[in-house]
Structures are given as structure tokens and as C-alpha cells.
Amino acid sequence: MHFATLPLLFAATTLASPLHKQAYLVKRACTTGPDTATDFLAYPAYVNTASNATTPPGYANTYTNLHASSNADGYAGYTTLPTYNTTACAEKCTASKNCHAFNNFYERTAVSSSFNSSCTSTATIKCVFWNGAVTTANAVNTGSTQNNFEIVIAGSNGYVASAISPATGYSAPVYFSNSGIQAPLDCNGKDTYLGFQTFDANFDASRCAAACSAQAAYALTHLPSDGSTPKTCKFFNTYVESKNGVPQDQKCVLYSQTWSKGVATNTGYAYGKDVYAVGMSYGYSNATDAGVCVKA
Known part of the structure; x- marks a missing residue:
């Protein structure tokens, strides 16, 4: 349904930034009750x-x-x-x-x-x-x-x-801006890093979700020979890596534990005269088991 508009007037806003000097206002007939x-x-x-x-x-x-x-x-x-x-x-x-x-x-x-x-x-x-x-x-x-x-x-x-929408089996993404996860050891001093996969620069988080799920499935069907608990992917950080400002690829970095924005400190690196930067970085957790560390 479309509504008639009137000349532009100033309007209040609840957002942090100032409203534009002019704004469209939609006229409404007060016939449904008090104007509350x-x-x-x-x-x-x-x-x-x-x-x-x-x-x-x-x-x-x-x-x-x-x-x-x-x-x-x-x-x-x-x-x-x-x-x-x-x-x-x-x-x-x-x-x-x-x-x-x-x-x-x-x-x-x-x-x-x-x-x-x-x-x-x-x-x-x-x-x-x-x-x-x-x-x-x-x-x-x-x-x-x-x-x-x-x-x-x-x-x-x-x-x-759609490229960043929550993948099936994973939580809504957490935005890390222009920084990737630089994960420390977990609460038991163990490494949670499970490797990464690289795709072309056409960002699509579902590719990383598939990679994380595939790693978890493989780990559960190929148990460690020492009888220890297999490390399965429960979280991934995905971002676009750029070289000198030009997008190169999408990285999918897999972890056995969910990490927060507080450890998203990887902003890239320099190699010779080239500068590699992180952009459009998001984190996704397994919706049923986010991999929270429990002190042994």
C-alpha cells in the first residue's frame, strides 16, 4: 500500500547520527483511536x-x-x-x-x-x-x-x-569489520585452529559453512589413534583478503571453538612492497554446539 506524501518537513530521530535537514513525512488519518x-x-x-x-x-x-x-x-x-x-x-x-x-x-x-x-x-x-x-x-x-x-x-x-545470511546450522554472523581472528590457545592451553580454505573473491559465507561441516564430519569418522576426543569445526571466520586494495580471495578459517571480536586483531600484513589487508570479516558459530571451552 502506498501513502500520500506532503512537502518535506523536519523530523526527529532516535538514531545516533543527525537526521537529514529534510525528511519525507507520511500523512495518517487519526480514525483508529487517540493519536498515541x-x-x-x-x-x-x-x-x-x-x-x-x-x-x-x-x-x-x-x-x-x-x-x-x-x-x-x-x-x-x-x-x-x-x-x-x-x-x-x-x-x-x-x-x-x-x-x-x-x-x-x-x-x-x-x-x-x-x-x-x-x-x-x-x-x-x-x-x-x-x-x-x-x-x-x-x-x-x-x-x-x-x-x-x-x-x-x-x-x-x-x-x-544473501552472501552473509546465516548458513543452515550456524548462528547469525558477528561482524569483525576489517580484522580477522588471531586465536590464542584455549582455556586448556590447546590450539583450536583447524586450517583454512580459499575461494575466489565472490563472497559467499555458505561455502565456509560447508567446509566447516565437512571437516567436522570427517573428524568424527576418522578418530584419533590415541583415543583422544576429535577436534571438530564449531566456528569459522571468513573474510575477503585484498592485495594493494584489490580483492584477491575469500578466506574460510576454521576453529574448534567460538572466538569473540576481542581476538579479531589480524588486519593483514606487508610482503615486500605489497600490502595484504582483511575486509568484510564475519564469524559464525555452530548453532547447537558453539565449542565453549571447559577447563579440564
């Missing part, structure tokens, strides 16, 4: 539009029609739109090398008397862009109160580029 935050959240047009929104090609839908927006890793800016349009959001995200996910939603916005409406509030339609994945787990921004006006979020949908 609760009424805004229940407004049928917002619910229907979000629930029936198209999942753009190249993206996976991670949540639909929430009353919260994401607070994810790698904030990459936002824009406002005259209508709720996931396709337009996706096009803007795809056009940016720093965007791998986006969140489309309605934000309750205060209006001035010049808005000429029976409502004291309206909606700003936002597309917020992220480097890291948007998931139900990080959809925690439910709004705020500013000058006694309650800002809330309605019709919030999340989308992640």
Missing part, C-alpha cells in the same frame, strides 16, 4: 505494508513487522523515503560497498501545526544501512521520549545480503 504511540503501533496500514513487503533479490528476510529497529554492528548511515519500499532500500544498500544489511521501518514523528492533519504525529519512513547483519537479537531500539513526545517504531523489517 499505542495507536501508531497498531495502525493497520503499517502492519499490512510491512507484512506484505517484497524480499528483494539477493537478500534474505530476517524479521518482519517488529516494533523495534536494529542496533547492529557496522552502522553505515540511513536515508528516508516517501513510501515504504524494501526494493529501494535494497538498491541503495547494494550500491554501497559498506552495506550488507538494511532495516526498513516507520518511526513516529511529531508534526507542526502547518502539517494540517487531525494527527499530532506522523511517520518518517527510514532505511538504515549496516555492515553487520540485522537480526531479531539486535532489534532492540524501541524508540525514546523527546520533549514529552513518545517516538516508537512500527512495521520494522530486516534484510541481510
Whole structure:
């Protein structure tokens, strides 16, 4: 469903960065009850539009029609739109090398008397862009109160580029920015590194998930001769390696334990006159067994 738009007006925002000087506002007839935050959240047009929104090609839908927006890793800016349009959001995200996910939603916005409406509030339609994945787990921004006006979020949908979307059997990715895992020994002084695989630079995390699962399956069918517990892949870090700024390949580094962003300290290296750098780095854990170390 499309909504009529009025001349651009200034609008409040709950995001960390300043809103553009001008923003589209969506006029809303206040016929469903008092013009309150609760009424805004229940407004049928917002619910229907979000629930029936198209999942753009190249993206996976991670949540639909929430009353919260994401607070994810790698904030990459936002824009406002005259209508709720996931396709337009996706096009803007795809056009940016720093965007791998986006969140489309309605934000309750205060209006001035010049808005000429029976409502004291309206909606700003936002597309917020992220480097890291948007998931139900990080959809925690439910709004705020500013000058006694309650800002809330309605019709919030999340989308992640298919290349980084959670692989079957693995958790949602954790974004490590431009650093790869440099894993120390585990809590028992053991090495958790299980090797790596290299693919072309067309990033696709599912290739690493398949490599991790294959290693685990092989280890379980080829038990150590000394009777020790086999080391199976429970976590992988994948990133694009660049040479002098040009993407070369995708690395899939496998581990028997999940590691956090705190040990993502590998930013690359120099070899002669060439500089190799890490970019678009993500970590994925096995969804049923993340490989948490237990002190022996």
C-alpha cells in the first residue's frame, strides 16, 4: 500500500547520527483511536505494508513487522523515503560497498501545526544501512521520549545480503569489520585452529559453512589413534583478503571453538612492497554446539 506524501518537513530521530535537514513525512488519518504511540503501533496500514513487503533479490528476510529497529554492528548511515519500499532500500544498500544489511521501518514523528492533519504525529519512513547483519537479537531500539513526545517504531523489517545470511546450522554472523581472528590457545592451553580454505573473491559465507561441516564430519569418522576426543569445526571466520586494495580471495578459517571480536586483531600484513589487508570479516558459530571451552 502506498501513502500520500506532503512537502518535506523536519523530523526527529532516535538514531545516533543527525537526521537529514529534510525528511519525507507520511500523512495518517487519526480514525483508529487517540493519536498515541499505542495507536501508531497498531495502525493497520503499517502492519499490512510491512507484512506484505517484497524480499528483494539477493537478500534474505530476517524479521518482519517488529516494533523495534536494529542496533547492529557496522552502522553505515540511513536515508528516508516517501513510501515504504524494501526494493529501494535494497538498491541503495547494494550500491554501497559498506552495506550488507538494511532495516526498513516507520518511526513516529511529531508534526507542526502547518502539517494540517487531525494527527499530532506522523511517520518518517527510514532505511538504515549496516555492515553487520540485522537480526531479531539486535532489534532492540524501541524508540525514546523527546520533549514529552513518545517516538516508537512500527512495521520494522530486516534484510541481510544473501552472501552473509546465516548458513543452515550456524548462528547469525558477528561482524569483525576489517580484522580477522588471531586465536590464542584455549582455556586448556590447546590450539583450536583447524586450517583454512580459499575461494575466489565472490563472497559467499555458505561455502565456509560447508567446509566447516565437512571437516567436522570427517573428524568424527576418522578418530584419533590415541583415543583422544576429535577436534571438530564449531566456528569459522571468513573474510575477503585484498592485495594493494584489490580483492584477491575469500578466506574460510576454521576453529574448534567460538572466538569473540576481542581476538579479531589480524588486519593483514606487508610482503615486500605489497600490502595484504582483511575486509568484510564475519564469524559464525555452530548453532547447537558453539565449542565453549571447559577447563579440564
